[in-house]
Amino acid sequence: MAAANKPRVVLLDIEGTVCPISFVKDVLFPYALSALPTTLAAEWDSPAFAPYRNAFPPEHATTPEALTSHVRDLMSRDVKISYLKSLQGYLWESGYVSGALKAPLFPDVAPKIASWTAKKEGAGDGEGEGRVRVMIYSSGSVAAQKLLFRHTNAEPVADLTPLITDFFDTVNAGPKTERASYEKIAAKYPEVPVGQWLFLSDNVREVEAAKEAGMQSVVVERPGNAGLSEEDRRKHRVIKSFDEL
Numbered sequence: 669m670a671a672a673n674k675p676r677v678v679l680l681d682i683e684g685t686v687c688p689i690s691f692v693k694d695v696l697f698p699y700a701l702s703a704l705p706t707t708l709a710a711e712w713d714s715p716a717f718a719p720y721r722n723a724f725p726p727e728h729a730t731t732p733e734a735l736t737s738h739v740r741d742l743m744s745r746d747v748k749i750s751y752l753k754s755l756q757g758y759l760w761e762s763g764y765v766s767g768a769l770k771a772p773l774f775p776d777v778a779p780k781i782a783s784w785t786a787k788k789e790g791a792g793d794g795e796g797e798g799r800v801r802v803m804i805y806s807s808g809s810v811a812a813q814k815l816l817f818r819h820t821n822a823e824p825v826a827d828l829t830p831l832i833t834d835f836f837d838t839v840n841a842g843p844k845t846e847r848a849s850y851e852k853i854a855a856k857y858p859e860v861p862v863g864q865w866l867f868l869s870d871n872v873r874e875v876e877a878a879k880e881a882g883m884q885s886v887v888v889e890r891p892g893n894a895g896l897s898e899e900d901r902r903k904h905r906v907i908k909s910f911d912e913l
């Protein structure tokens with residue numbers, strides 16, 4: 669890759685890119701559903717829970733039963749709506765803190781984040797020289813993203829958050845399939861030309877939106893992801909591991 673196009677920021681999707689979709693569907697979602705009844709019983713009227721409850725449409729937040737039924741419906745359809753994502757992050761916190769939840773990153777992920785963010789040999793002493801900044805953009809809430817990267821299976825250090833410069837979600841950036849969201853993210857760092865951002869995702873529509881905004885973007889094909897068409901493979905670079913970058 670020509671030096672002018674060398675990425676200075678790598679923007680990472682989470683589900684299907686850094687960890688398996690099955691961790692989200694088969695571990696995180698059931699944990700949230702199992703934690704919901706006790707949380708609602710204990711915290712329905714508490715000030716700490718109010719922002720999560722009040723973010724739901726009023727007709728679904730009349731009683732704990734109504735909210736539970738709406739949450740179950742949204743999660744069964746994997747609806748990525750911000751008020752559900754915020755609540756999920758709140759419900760997952762106890763699981764991560766107790767050790768019941770630990771994010772199973774694909775084996776190439778933590779070493780590559782470490783190497784991207786390390787100062788490169790021969791680089792000058794200027795701040796950030798030779799380093800590639802790593803940022804996250806996921807439909808999961810920023811709070812949920814931070815929990816996930818703080819509690820990973822990486823060794824010897826499980827907390828990767830000190831290596832991550834910024835976190836974006838559908839609240840602070842917008843929907844992941846819209847070009848404007850990537851433009852908004854890039855605009856927060858005007859010192860980095862948009863062409864020097866590299867977005868990695870399992871979702872072809874997200875990759876296309878990032879490319880429309882001027883970012884470089886690559887499809888990540890992990891075990892358990894949705895299949896890619898021949899056209900997807902023709903239009904986009906597809907990698908199976910960050911080691912290919």
Ligand SMILES: CSCCC(=O)C(=O)COP(=O)(O)O
Nearest residue numbers: 681682683806807808812813
């Ligand atoms: C970081 S929270 C867990 C993942 C999640 O809820 C989600 O919706 C992930 O979607 P992504 O945009 O990372 O594919």
Ligand SMILES: [Mg+2]
Nearest residue numbers: 681683684870
């Ligand atoms: Mg994804």
